[in-house]
Amino acid sequence: MKRIFVILSWTVLIAGLFVLLGFIEARHSHMTCCQFNVMVDYNKSDPLIISDEIKAEIIRSSDSIIGKPLEDIHIEKIRQILNKNLYIASANIYTNIEGCFNIKIKQRKPIILIINKRNQKYYINEEGLIFPASSKYFARVLIANGNINERHIPAKNNVIDTDTLHGQSIHRQILSMARAIINDELLNAQIDQIYVNDQGEFELIPKLGRHLIIFGDINKMEEKFTKLVAFYKQGIGEKGWRKYKKINLKYENQIVCSK
Incomplete structure (x- = not known):
């Protein structure tokens, strides 16, 4: 008998709760937006x-x-x-x-601003989504310009596939480089611009120093960035920021600096 009473009490309580929730929902839906x-x-x-x-x-x-x-x-x-x-x-x-x-x-969080040869300006986020630059507001991100022939076609889900480095377009290559730069504390603070030259190779323009970084093609990208970080931390010295005009990363296992 006691068990039946407990079950009945819970049934009434739950039913009452549903009625109350229904009343609140109905009252809420008729409420005026304030x-x-x-x-x-x-x-x-x-x-x-x-x-x-x-x-x-x-x-x-x-x-x-x-x-x-x-x-x-x-x-x-x-x-x-x-x-x-x-x-x-x-x-x-x-x-x-x-x-x-x-x-x-x-x-959306852009990581790079592209300015192509048609002077189209558009952002790419870390997931590879392309979206147009705003005419009113500007995000302070990496800039890529120069010999970029690919154009931006506006679309809601215009996403770059970057699963593989093989045969990738200039957009994919730039995005791969941008990801590597922003995910390294030193590079993110130092690299300001990615420039694509007439040979389709990359040059990096730093925020600090008067030198140009000759990066070459996308091959062995991680190795090149590792060399550059090590050079900034150990090899450039205090005078090197003003001493060198070019820092060339194209050669295997070495960095070639020229004045």
């Missing part, structure tokens, strides 16, 4: 989008948000607006019990 918030996580990068501009675009396309019942806000339409923005990596839309309509956005 506040509209857009929050942007810049992913440790410079801003390429601004929350107020995103809000303004949504309001233009959705008439109004504040003062409208939460159930009447067209969330799918808002998702479509956000999905068209190439600077947005992800977006989370949610409401709370106070009647606030919230959007949390994560911005």
Whole structure:
């Protein structure tokens, strides 16, 4: 008898809880939106989008948000607006019990800015996604320019395949180099620009020093960067930053410096 009473009590309690949750949900859906918030996580990068501009675009396309019942806000339409923005990596839309309509956005994080021979400017992130440079905002990242013939075709999922180094395009080669640079503390602080010369080989322009780094092709990339890091740490000396005009990494097991 006691066991039946316990089971019955739990059944009533759970049923009551579902009724209460249903009441809260119904009340919440009829609640009027009192506040509209857009929050942007810049992913440790410079801003390429601004929350107020995103809000303004949504309001233009959705008439109004504040003062409208939460159930009447067209969330799918808002998702479509956000999905068209190439600077947005992800977006989370949610409401709370106070009647606030919230959007949390994560911005894409570029690691390199490409300027090709057509003067097109576009970013690539670490996953290999290509997206256009903003005409209003600038991310302080590596720059690659010079003899880059490949062009950027705008698309939501324009991703470079970098699984293999064999037969890869100039975009893939630049991305491989950019990844190696940003993932090394010294190189990330020192290398400012990747230049593609007329022979399709790479030259690196440093932030500190007057020298040009002759990198050559992409072959043995890790070995070349290892040599460069060791040279900066042990071989260049105090006078070397101003002494050398060129640091050549093309030769195996050695670095050739010229004045």
